[in-house]
Amino acid sequence: xxxxxxxxxxxxxxxxxxxxxxxxxxxxxxxxxxxxxxxxxxxxxxxxxxxxxxxxxxxxxxxxxxxxxxxxxxxxxxxxxxxxxxxxxxxxxxxxxxxxxxxxxxxxxxxxxxxxxx
Amino acid sequence: xxxxxxxxxxxxxxxxxxxxxxxxxxxxxxxxxxxxxxxxxxxxxxxxxxxxxxxxxxxxxxxxxxxxxxxxxxxxxxxxxxxxxxxxxxxxxxxxxxxxxxxxxxxxxxxxxxxxxxxxxxxxxxxxxxxxxxxxxxxxxxxxxxxxxxxxxxxxxxxxxxxxxxxxxxxxxxxxxxxxxxxxxxx
Numbered sequence: 352x353x354x355x356x357x358x359x360x361x362x363x364x365x366x367x368x369x370x371x372x373x374x375x376x377x378x379x380x381x382x383x384x385x386x387x388x389x390x391x392x393x394x395x396x397x398x399x400x401x402x403x404x405x406x407x408x409x410x411x412x413x414x415x416x417x418x419x420x421x422x423x424x425x426x427x428x429x430x431x432x433x434x435x436x437x438x439x440x441x442x443x444x445x446x447x448x449x450x451x452x453x454x455x456x457x458x459x460x461x462x463x464x465x466x467x468x469x
Numbered sequence: 470x471x472x473x474x475x476x477x478x479x480x481x482x483x484x485x486x487x488x489x490x491x492x493x494x495x496x497x498x499x500x501x502x503x504x505x506x507x508x509x510x511x512x513x514x515x516x517x518x519x520x521x522x523x524x525x526x527x528x529x530x531x532x533x534x535x536x537x538x539x540x541x542x543x544x545x546x547x548x549x550x551x552x553x554x555x556x557x558x559x560x561x562x563x564x565x566x567x568x569x570x571x572x573x574x575x576x577x578x579x580x581x582x583x584x585x586x587x588x589x590x591x592x593x594x595x596x597x598x599x600x601x602x603x604x605x606x607x608x609x610x611x612x613x614x615x616x617x618x619x620x621x622x623x624x625x626x627x628x629x630x631x632x633x634x635x636x637x638x639x640x641x642x643x644x645x646x647x648x649x650x651x652x653x654x655x656x
Contacts, residue, residue, distance in 0.1 A: 434517060434548030436488065443489050450490040452518075452547075456511045457650070459518070462493035 352468055353378045355397035357388040357414065358430070359407050363453065367401065374461050385409035385417070392418055392425075399467055401451065404431040404438050412441050419446035426467050430455070480553040481584055482531040485520045492522040498587070498622035501615050501646040505639070509593050509628035511649065516591040516626055517547045524587070530624075531585040533578065537594040540564055553581070557594040568594075568601035571610050578614050582623045590614070590625040596633045604638055615645050 354376055356367045364381045371379050380395045382388035384406050392400065400418060404411035411429060418425045429442040432453040439450050449463050494515040496502060504512045520532035532552045536543060540554035555577065556565045566574050582588050592614075598607045611627065618625050627646065631639060 433546050434488075434521075436486070436548050439488050439490070450488060452514045454510055456514065458511065459493045459514055462495075463491065466491050 352376055352399070353380065353395060353397040355380050355382065355388065355392060355395065355400040357382045357384075357400065357406070357411070358403040359383050360403075363403075366454070370455065370457060370460055374457055374464065376464065385414050388414055389417055389421070393421060396422075399426045399428065399464070401428050401430055402442075402447070403453070404429050404435075404442060412438065412445055415442050415447050416445040428463055428467065480533070480581065482533070482553055482581075483551045484529045484531050485549060485551050487523060487529075488521045490518075490522060492524060493518050496589075496624045496626075498624060499619050501611075501618055501625040501627065502649050503643055503646045504626060504628045504649045505631040506628055507630035507632065512591060512593060512626045512628035513543075513547060515649075516589060517549065519589050519624070520549070520552055528587050530587045530589050531581075532589045532591065533581045534591040535566065535574065535578070535594065536591070537597050557597055568598055571598070571602060571606060574598075575610050575613055578625075579617050582614075582617050582621050586622060588621075588623045590618075590623065592625060592627045595627055595629050599633075604634075604641075608641055611642070612645065 354371055356364050356379060358364050368379045380391050380397060382391045385408055402411045402414055406414065415427050418427060427447045428449045428451055429439060429447040430451045430453050431438065434452060448467055451459060451463060516532055516534060519530050523529060534543060534552060535555045535557060537557050540556050543549060543554050554564065557568050558565050559567055566577065578590055614625060629642065
């Protein structure tokens with residue numbers, strides 16, 4: 352199971368990767384923005400992508416749409432440090448499967464991974 | 470309503486609109502949970518996730534939050550539109566509960582539990598309540614609310630900063646509550 356973490360904060364990516372390793376997911380790739388995420392996604396073909404909704408340049412919603420255009424079966428989980436209902440609705444409409452509030456934790460992360468890792 | 474110095478009016482909640490996301494926390498009805506963490510990230514995440522999603526049987530859960538953080542800030546960050554949020558503070562104003570007014574605090578929570586079949590209570594600010602009263606008095610509030618919770622389908626979450634209490638106090642608090650693993654973020 353390969354996981355892609357997209358966030359412009361290096362510190363957050365590090366914490367997220369540590370958390371993923373802790374809950375048993377060791378194969379993790381990362382990207383800091385839209386362009387890098389599209390490149391890594393195309394090359395690595397991850398099973399699940401965690402995408403921050405607020406990215407420099409093109410947004411997480413636009414990235415969700417782009418990743419789903421590349422692979423309509425892509426499993427994308429939107430992330431944000433605030434609950435903006437409009438943004439969550441938009442990302443789900445564009446193909447995100449779920450939402451995680453940042454900073455996330457072991458319980459919420461395990462639950463999302465259990466739900467979408469099949 | 471001032472400092473709620475007289476009788477608090479129970480607020481009925483219409484509940485939050487569903488977010489179309491999954492329920493991530495499997496908290497059992499009739500139970501109370503203590504989360505040892507600072508800041509209370511897991512507690513708020515669980516609370517918001519539960520009020521914004523449907524349970525396994527499709528039922529909605531109505532929430533009430535009591536916090537040291539200002540309600541406007543909580544509403545903005547967590548997108549809560551319908552959930553009553555009370556501010557633990559000594560300022561006058563609507564939806565403010567004075568930290569020394571433990572009777573009003575207890576009544577507000579108990580009335581909410583009785584008014585809703587499925588409810589969740591977030592009691593954030595345990596340390597603040599203890600500084601304004603004493604540990605035993607605040608523990609009595611928790612025990613009293615717990616008695617109502619165990620006879621209902623309600624759930625209560627109480628975040629606690631373990632650095633603020635000794636092991637005996639933590640043990641007393643956890644006596645009738647389940648513990649959810651948390652974390653303490655360094656200063």
